[in-house]
Amino acid sequence: GAGVSQSPSNKVTEKGKDVELRCDPISGHTALYWYRQSLGQGLEFLIYFQGNSAPDKSGLPSDRFSAERTGGSVSTLTIQRTQQEDSAVYLCASSFNSGLEGYTFGSGTRLTVV
């Protein structure tokens, strides 16, 4: 596609429920990144996929968080048993191989846990 597409744009969920956030990167981009943006904080790295390599999961805050990337394209970030502190904007970005030419970000999913 022309840009990075994220869905849903907004999600309100009850505490304890599971949520899935979707990211559709730019076609041909081999790298895909998930970041979390909380109010007053910068972007917190969550997970990074590069081609067929094992993902870098070093930023996932707990085992309730997981992500997969199917066929080297679409990625899903799953949060199980959501907590109020999970409320944030979840941003996805993609890039060509190096990533150091700059990322292209999606508009994000605003997650609110009530």
Added chain:
Amino acid sequence: AQSVTQPDIHITVSEGASLELRCNYSYGATPYLFWYVQSPGQGLQLLLKYFSGDTLVQGIKGFEAEFKRSQSSFNLRKPSVHWSDAAEYFCAVGPLTGGGNKLTFGTGTQLKVEL
């Protein structure tokens, strides 16, 4: 560990005035440095980047930034601010040593433009 500091959380300038947003980094090698802008409800858009060479880099929307190794800084500047520049600005550094091509972002500076 590498880090990025944006000392100013909020900045207010008058339209037409000059702008400088500060960014300081901590990094053990030659850094790759970036500035991104985020408008409300939007993702981040790349303004400019520095890898090597000329320490003054030009970006989109009339922005420029200067890399100063001696000060570990990469400040963003614009000679004359427009009302449409009101947004949040993020400085970023990469890559993480041994950590792939992930970027580390600062906490952002919220720019308000007074008409």
